[in-house]
Amino acid sequence: MNMPRVTLEVLQAIRRSRKPVSKAELVRLTNYSLATITEHTEILLRNHLALESDRGPSTGGRKPQLLSFNAEAGYIAAIDLESTHAGVGITDLNCNILISESSNDIDVAAGPAAVLEQIKDLVLALLRNKGIERSQVKGIGMGLPGPVEYSRGLPASLSIMPGWDRYPIREFWAQHFECPLYVDNNVHTMALGEQMLEQDSKVDNLIFLKIGNGIGAGIICNGHIYRGSTECAGNVGHINIGHDFLCYCGNRGCLEALAGGRAIAARAEQMARDGQSELLAAILAEKKKLTLADVRKAVEESDPVAVELMREGGTAIGNVLASLVNFFNPALVLIGGGVSQVGDVLLASIRQAVYQRSLPLTTRNLSIQHSLLGEQAGIVGAAVLTFNEIMHMPFVNRELTFTYK
Amino acid sequence: MNMPRVTLEVLQAIRRSRKPVSKAELVRLTNYSLATITEHTEILLRNHLALESDRGPSTGGRKPQLLSFNAEAGYIAAIDLESTHAGVGITDLNCNILISESSNDIDVAAGPAAVLEQIKDLVLALLRNKGIERSQVKGIGMGLPGPVEYSRGLPASLSIMPGWDRYPIREFWAQHFECPLYVDNNVHTMALGEQMLEQDSKVDNLIFLKIGNGIGAGIICNGHIYRGSTECAGNVGHINIGHDFLCYCGNRGCLEALAGGRAIAARAEQMARDGQSELLAAILAEKKKLTLADVRKAVEESDPVAVELMREGGTAIGNVLASLVNFFNPALVLIGGGVSQVGDVLLASIRQAVYQRSLPLTTRNLSIQHSLLGEQAGIVGAAVLTFNEIMHMPFVNRELTFTYK
Structure with missing residues (x-):
């Protein structure tokens, strides 16, 4: 049989509180009666999912039993x-x-x-x-x-x-x-992963935008991951933004064919060959091929061509994101993935495009930030x-x- | 006190079944025990929210009591x-x-x-x-x-x-x-309203696109209406599609400033003045001002300028919708509102744009239809x-x- 829903709710309440809680607090947190809480905490103790902690301060009679989640039960x-x-x-x-x-x-x-x-x-x-x-x-x-x-x-x-x-x-x-x-x-x-960190700020609706070689969105909707009706929601990398570069998907105009990591590196290489940037040309002469890491190095050395490439990518992403923000009205947008680590110009361009193109009512409380967990996300x-x-x-x-x- | 959750679940099970159900069926539908079902159906009967129907066929012993939802309790x-x-x-x-x-x-x-x-x-x-x-x-x-x-x-x-x-x-x-x-x-x-009609087909994720003077989206996500973090999700009418018409919101480029009903009427009027359509010019001469109803009439009479206006609007809407479909991966998109009733060219153009610009994986099971309820929605x-x-x-x-x- 499944763990009864009430047992699970009590367990989640203990786990979320992050510090030992009394049964009286669990009554308040869950709206169940003390008898119900007692029944289910006993199940959790018997199954080693909850542990008895030191007793808390007394409010008159016997000191209350405190319970905490046994994070090392597995x-x-x-x-x-x-x-x-x-x-x-x-x-x-x-x-x-x-x-x-x-x-x-x-x-x-x-x-x-x-x-x-x-x-x-x-x-x-x-x-x-x-x-x-x-x-x-x-x-x-x-x-x-x-x-x-x-x-x-x-x-x-x-x-x-x-x-x-x-x-x-x-x-x-x-x-x-x-x-x-x-x-x-x-x-x-x-x-x-990002949502877990946001638990205390109670962000129920967020978009996590991963900008790597591909570009994709993870959607948290009403507190839960949203996968869509055929489990491929968030596939924003192939949204058409009206350019002429061919994407590996076979279409022209895909967002990630302009603003993905591989696309940015390929465009930087082309510009190096065209003699538009001395710095990029020098790296190319040495390495025979440019990667995103090379573009990052050029951005760090304030190479204007590399910075402009990132700005262009950020604006393209921001324009798409503006549409999604108008549609989805999230409280938080987090930017992650390898391309997001190439200097601050990307995030700045994304923000500029979103705030310019979304309705003020929609962006009133919107925050657009770098991923909180970074590579650990x-x-x-x-x-x-x-x-x-x-x-x-x-x-x-x-x-x-x-x-x- | 609130109606207890279990009572509500039993009530919903009775209501959704749409025909009289036995307690045994309710046990199967809700996974509650027969004792629990009996307790809560008695509450519902006492409160006139459920009614006893004729008894059903016997499976051996006494004929089972059948319950139905009392839709006229209020x-x-x-x-x-x-x-x-x-x-x-x-x-x-x-x-x-x-x-x-x-x-x-x-x-x-x-x-x-x-x-x-x-x-x-x-x-x-x-x-x-x-x-x-x-x-x-x-x-x-x-x-x-x-x-x-x-x-x-x-x-x-x-x-x-x-x-x-x-x-x-x-x-x-x-x-x-x-x-x-x-x-x-x-x-x-x-x-x-549309979702209620779709209950049997179990469509949990749908976008209802209302194309009137304004353009907006109603979002059903995991079976529930989704309002967004500041309650303004679905505000797609002001998504920027990169044209030069001024929108009443103060921006240029908004979707509804090209494809909304008022915008279409205004553009038709301009084209009538410019002598591009004899039919529209004749209506304008008579009425001094063109409305969406006049455009509709011109479309019905196969006026190429009016048809082209609707096609252009449909393509613009379809391009925006393609992005939203890639992001949200709905099973169903319903098109409603006054503009959607102006002939079939709008829906055809929307479909064409969406299927062309969305990933095949995303549109595999996607259906794009006219609103089912029409003006009653x-x-x-x-x-x-x-x-x-x-x-x-x-x-x-x-x-x-x-x-x-």
């Missing part, structure tokens, strides 16, 4: 896969990273079998390092750089990841771990995704320390 | 106000219209006091006609043609409705009725809004036949 393996690198972390059930490592010798083009083997070895090494048994891992979360059919855990149409299309990633992990695996587009996991988010799921799973026939009793 | 007054006309209806609690009337001598520019008085008289006349007492009206729902601060029931920044800004509409109705009043942007109410939707709200209200200190006992 662990989560969280994976953030990008096309050329991967971040892997082990977190507790509060999604705090206990240990993590980043690997730069990943090449998704090597195909899923080889890459998953590499990542599994990384996970096992981290577990050994922290003295955590495989059986203590209660869930594995994995973010991929492209669309995923979330309900079935299958990658979908990953043009930049040949060989991954519909690859049975769950089956791979099932050979090595007995816990469930969740796979999602890493724009979604990142949005979940993907790992934290994969853990948040996993935690949210395992808390709603059936509680029998799984080897969990907190098998529901 | 009535809803539903109002759809536009800038030049209003629709008013009385519905039962299933939001079926029992009687309605449309008034064309409304002028919102006359100010809220006069207009509300006119509408109130209409409501009272309809009630008299059906022999319904004021006290039997359990809620009033009202849609306005512009942004509304929903939680406070106050119109916000209605540039096309001078004098309405923050007018206390609730206080007006409280002088005449003892039931609660809900005010919302009528794009939202229309979306709710606003009235039905105002009733749906009201029903949803009163079912969640505290049940004391209100004169309801179903005061919670």
